[in-house]
Amino acid sequence: MMTKQVRYEALVKALHGDLYRYAYWLTHEKQVAEDLVQETFLRAWRALDSLKDEKAAKSWLITILRRENARRFERKRFEMSEYEEATITDTKSVTTEQELENHWLREKISQLPPEYSEPLVLQVLGGFSGEDIASMLDLNKNTVMTRLFRARNQLKEALEAEPVKRGTYNG
Amino acid sequence: MDDLQFRRAIYADPNNQDADTVAAQKEDPSKKQFAQEISKLDERIKQALHVPVPDDLCNKLILRQTLASHQVHKRKNRVHLALAASVAIVGGLMLNFLQFSSAYSNLGDYALAHVYHEQGSITNNASSQVTLTSLNKKMAAFDGNFSESLGKLLFADYCRFDGMKSLHLVYQGKTSPVTVFVVPKNEQLSFSNAFNDKQYFGSSIEFNHSNIIVVADKNESLGQWQQNISETVSWSI
Numbered sequence: 496m497m498t499k500q501v502r503y504e505a506l507v508k509a510l511h512g513d514l515y516r517y518a519y520w521l522t523h524e525k526q527v528a529e530d531l532v533q534e535t536f537l538r539a540w541r542a543l544d545s546l547k548d549e550k551a552a553k554s555w556l557i558t559i560l561r562r563e564n565a566r567r568f569e570r571k572r573f574e575m576s577e578y579e580e581a582t583i584t585d586t587k588s589v590t591t592e593q594e595l596e597n598h599w600l601r602e603k604i605s606q607l608p609p610e611y612s613e614p615l616v617l618q619v620l621g622g623f624s625g626e627d628i629a630s631m632l633d634l635n636k637n638t639v640m641t642r643l644f645r646a647r648n649q650l651k652e653a654l655e656a657e658p659v660k661r662g663t664y665n666g
Numbered sequence: 667m668d669d670l671q672f673r674r675a676i677y678a679d680p681n682n683q684d685a686d687t688v689a690a691q692k693e694d695p696s697k698k699q700f701a702q703e704i705s706k707l708d709e710r711i712k713q714a715l716h717v718p719v720p721d722d723l724c725n726k727l728i729l730r731q732t733l734a735s736h737q738v739h740k741r742k743n744r745v746h747l748a749l750a751a752s753v754a755i756v757g758g759l760m761l762n763f764l765q766f767s768s769a770y771s772n773l774g775d776y777a778l779a780h781v782y783h784e785q786g787s788i789t790n791n792a793s794s795q796v797t798l799t800s801l802n803k804k805m806a807a808f809d810g811n812f813s814e815s816l817g818k819l820l821f822a823d824y825c826r827f828d829g830m831k832s833l834h835l836v837y838q839g840k841t842s843p844v845t846v847f848v849v850p851k852n853e854q855l856s857f858s859n860a861f862n863d864k865q866y867f868g869s870s871i872e873f874n875h876s877n878i879i880v881v882a883d884k885n886e887s888l889g890q891w892q893q894n895i896s897e898t899v900s901w902s903i
Contacts, residue, residue, distance in 0.1 A: 600714035
């Protein structure tokens with residue numbers, strides 16, 4: 496009993512940040528992302544005995560989270576078919592140059608089609624390899640690599656398309 | 667590795683450490699520059715993706731789990747309580763059943779057992795005698811009446827006949843006392859017309875509300891007793 500508790504708490508401490516960020520990029524809403532992470536960890540607690548390999552914990556949790564997210568759509572059709580650009584922006588006051596750039600880039604990332612942004616988040620934040628992502632998303636590796644390529648390509652083009660506004664910051 | 671292939675590989679994974687891409691970067695400085703560019707882009711993407719995590723999320727997650735497992739615990743306790751209660755109820759019922767259900771299934775068996783139990787406590791030549799009046803007083807409880815005495819009545823009192831209040835009469839017989847039971851009708855014991863064992867035999871007479879059972883040793887004429895009883899007893903309902 497106690498060891499299970501300890502395992503669970505270690506899991507939460509180590510992975511809740513990554514999972515929250517993943518959920519955020521999946522849903523684009525802070526509150527929904529938080530709920531999703533809570534649901535995910537609650538399920539993870541119940542099924543904790545089925546987690547044999549601690550190294551696989553992250554992908555295991557992400558699989559649970561994706562399933563939870565899909566369930567959310569089953570439960571009710573989401574009212575927002577198209578999210579407003581304004582709602583996805585980070586409300587944190589933009590102070591530094593770095594923050595401003597992050598803010599701008601976040602908008603661009605959230606404008607990516609989800610099938611592009613999801614593998615990107617998994618690769619950059621999760622540190623998963625192409626094979627890992629392919630098995631998690633149930634795709635083949637070539638598709639994943641193509642999507643990663645397109646995702647970065649689009650972001651790069653978007654960055655290059657804003658030279659005037661960004662010029663002052665880039666110096 | 668041509669340029670397009672290289673670009674695709676780098677775009678797909680800027681940290682690509684494949685031998686081909688590493689070699690291509692060494693050969694061609696422009697490719698190396700491109701790779702660095704994308705690497706920088708990736709660093710920026712990484713920072714952008716690093717949205718702030720709510721400070722209290724970690725604690726919330728642990729709290730929620732603690733509460734949830736507490737609930738489960740409570741539910742488990744309730745299950746245990748229910749189990750204990752069930753066992754107690756079953757135990758109670760068993761005890762009830764054992765205590766109040768009869769070990770005998772018919773009148774005859776019980777009557778014989780009863781007679782054996784009292785054997786020896788009343789001798790055939792006892793001097794005590796019960797009068798017809800006091801017998802009929804007792805019979806009133808069964809709405810019955812004897813018009814005349816069946817013989818020398820040695821003993822007459824209520825007793826428990828398999829949990830039922832009944833009248834236990836002992837008459838003087840030829841060699842040993844003859845026992846007569848007046849028992850209210852009951853579903854529990856099946857009526858047995860005639861019964862016997864090595865020493866005794868007996869028979870039952872069925873009336874509207876009661877049964878009268880005669881048990882005697884084998885020197886007695888049961889038929890005579892039965893006839894006498896049938897002729898002398900009368901019921902008010």
